[in-house]
Amino acid sequence: MTAALLVVVAAVLVLRASRLARPPVPLDSRNEQRFYAWAFGASGLALHQALADKELLLRDGEVVCFGAEPPTPGRPEWGAVMASYYFPRQIVLVPAARESAAADPLPCRTRILVPPDRTLRIERRPSASVDRRP
Amino acid sequence: MAFAGSGVVPPPASRDLAVRFDWLCFAATVGAVLTVAVVAATGLLGLAVFGGASIGIAASIGILTRWLLPRRAWTLPPSPAEGRSTVLVSRVVLAAALAVFAWKVHRVPLWSWDHYSVWGMKARHLAEGGFLNLSFLRVAPFRYTNPEYPIGLPVLWRILTLGRTPAWPDFKVCHVLFGVATVGLFRLALRAGGISSSFANAAAAFVAASPLYWDTESLGLAEMPLAAAILAAVVLLLRRREDPSERPPVWLLGFLLGSLPGIKPEGLSLAVLLLAAGWVLGRSPGAGRRPPGERAVLALSVLVTAGPAIALDRALPPGQPFLQGEWMLRFSARLPHVLEVLRKMGEELVASDWIGFWPVFLLAAAYGIWRRDRRVAALSAVVAAQTALYLFIYLGTYLDPAAHIRSSFFRIMSALLPLAAVAAVLSAAPDARDASGRT
Numbered sequence: 001m002t003a004a005l006l007v008v009v010a011a012v013l014v015l016r017a018s019r020l021a022r023p024p025v026p027l028d029s030r031n032e033q034r035f036y037a038w039a040f041g042a043s044g045l046a047l048h049q050a051l052a053d054k055e056l057l058l059r060d061g062e063v064v065c066f067g068a069e070p071p072t073p074g075r076p077e078w079g080a081v082m083a084s085y086y087f088p089r090q091i092v093l094v095p096a097a098r099e100s101a102a103a104d105p106l107p108c109r110t111r112i113l114v115p116p117d118r119t120l121r122i123e124r125r126p127s128a129s130v131d132r133r134p
Numbered sequence: 135m136a137f138a139g140s141g142v143v144p145p146p147a148s149r150d151l152a153v154r155f156d157w158l159c160f161a162a163t164v165g166a167v168l169t170v171a172v173v174a175a176t177g178l179l180g181l182a183v184f185g186g187a188s189i190g191i192a193a194s195i196g197i198l199t200r201w202l203l204p205r206r207a208w209t210l211p212p213s214p215a216e217g218r219s220t221v222l223v224s225r226v227v228l229a230a231a232l233a234v235f236a237w238k239v240h241r242v243p244l245w246s247w248d249h250y251s252v253w254g255m256k257a258r259h260l261a262e263g264g265f266l267n268l269s270f271l272r273v274a275p276f277r278y279t280n281p282e283y284p285i286g287l288p289v290l291w292r293i294l295t296l297g298r299t300p301a302w303p304d305f306k307v308c309h310v311l312f313g314v315a316t317v318g319l320f321r322l323a324l325r326a327g328g329i330s331s332s333f334a335n336a337a338a339a340f341v342a343a344s345p346l347y348w349d350t351e352s353l354g355l356a357e358m359p360l361a362a363a364i365l366a367a368v369v370l371l372l373r374r375r376e377d378p379s380e381r382p383p384v385w386l387l388g389f390l391l392g393s394l395p396g397i398k399p400e401g402l403s404l405a406v407l408l409l410a411a412g413w414v415l416g417r418s419p420g421a422g423r424r425p426p427g428e429r430a431v432l433a434l435s436v437l438v439t440a441g442p443a444i445a446l447d448r449a450l451p452p453g454q455p456f457l458q459g460e461w462m463l464r465f466s467a468r469l470p471h472v473l474e475v476l477r478k479m480g481e482e483l484v485a486s487d488w489i490g491f492w493p494v495f496l497l498a499a500a501y502g503i504w505r506r507d508r509r510v511a512a513l514s515a516v517v518a519a520q521t522a523l524y525l526f527i528y529l530g531t532y533l534d535p536a537a538h539i540r541s542s543f544f545r546i547m548s549a550l551l552p553l554a555a556v557a558a559v560l561s562a563a564p565d566a567r568d569a570s571g572r573t
Binding site: 001002003005006008009010012013016017020025026027029030031032034035036038039040041045048052081082084085088089 | 276
């Protein structure tokens with residue numbers, strides 16, 4: 001029984017290792033086939049990397065509005081979740097909360113924009129001057 | 135983590151490298167569970183716990199337990215005689231299986247939606263300047279990302295990064311470490327049940343080639359740590375039965391079982407079922423006389439660990455439980471279609487990714503039960519009852535049952551595979567403690 005089990009496992013491993021050795025990465029298991037494109041494929045590695053890089057450019061506690069254009073159309077929660085994941089030390093206001101954000105005491109002067117080419121851009125507005133006229 | 139656990143689980147008497155490696159996996163898992171419990175409890179009191187403090191806590195647990203607890207060497211029943219070349223080949227195949235697993239984890243991105251929305255998200259937010267902070271769970275969008283899920287694994291990730299916000303490489307390294315620990319604990323459980331070294335290695339290699347390892351949806355989620363903690367409890371269950379003269383402490387078993395709800399919500403039902411399995415195993419003819427008060431100690435230690443975890447889950451903002459709303463109406467309406475739901479679940483279990491495991495498990499469990507092997511019967515019953523609980527939830531869920539099965543059943547059953555594999559492999563070995571068993 002031991003020998004038979006070892007032969008089966010070894011055959012599976014040889015097959016998998018040969019596929020791992022050549023690009024692209026084999027994402028052929030059941031749930032990889034089902035959910036990879038849905039959960040990650042549409043956004044892509046480059047966008048995740050760009051989000052991770054932008055964290056370094058933001059200040060702790062900075063209020064950030066995340067992109068006018070949702071990076072994955074049809075998945076409005078994607079931007080909210082990813083921005084919250086990648087900017088844990090910032091306060092993220094997301095498109096769905098924009099209306100309430102207008103009345104929020106926290107000024108949203110920093111915006112992370114997602115242009116169609118998926119290269120993220122940070123825009124910072126200068127502080128608005130206080131109008132003291134009667 | 136291994137140092138933290140080494141006081142509770144003293145090093146083995148054997149000089150065999152494989153036994154020492156498996157012991158290291160066991161000590162590290164026990165140490166991780168103990169450290170997370172103390173760090174989380176201390177953090178909830180408002181003290182700084184991450185960074186150097188968490189290392190201090192782990193070291194203190196190791197020193198205190200070494201000082202307070204008796205240090206009797208860990209022993210295993212002698213392995214049946216077999217050829218050295220067979221053992222060597224089986225070790226090579228097991229090492230190759232783990233290498234392929236680590237290689238794939240290295241090459242794939244961290245892609246699972248639940249990592250970003252639940253597990254990884256919590257780990258990246260729950261510490262603030264060394265303090266445990268769960269207030270973020272009350273703010274959008276966290277209200278929609280299962281805020282009620284347990285915090286054990288996110289706290290562990292944060293301990294392992296010394297308080298630093300964990301990133302992709304941290305989650306990947308931790309996943310691989312838990313994968314290696316699961317294999318070590320699996321082998322230890324089989325060795326405690328009297329299985330030969332080479333067969334234990336071959337079965338462990340099979341587990342390392344299963345969807346729990348190969349399907350990277352579970353990368354960055356709690357399935358692998360849950361499987362490791364279940365196996366650590368199973369090692370104690372089997373050792374307590376096989377080795378009446380050197381029983382491991384009953385409070386440790388209770389502590390490990392009580393830690394399961396702190397890893398994943400379904401850990402609660404698994405803890406109760408494994409507790410029942412332990413009761414059945416303890417009543418075997420060959421199990422020996424139990425010390426007085428043992429059950430009380432066991433119940434108390436389960437309560438001490440599971441109680442706060444459950445209370446914390448209740449204190450966190452409610453998420454969207456599958457049985458929310460009029461679940462009984464949904465359950466009654468779907469009950470006549472139970473065969474259709476079972477067919478959908480069955481389709482998931484005969485997928486080629488399992489390499490034929492679940493049908494073999496059914497046959498092995500039936501054979502073990504026919505042979506009146508209590509170990510196989512008890513552990514198979516845990517798997518069956520947990521699967522029945524999943525069926526119950528699919529019948530009452532507010533989601534479409536077919537979509538719910540499709541999105542979760544394959545993954546959650548992958549976490550049960552190592553436990554089911556222990557039962558299946560034990561069916562091949564005679565139960566030394568059960569005189570009534572057929573052979």
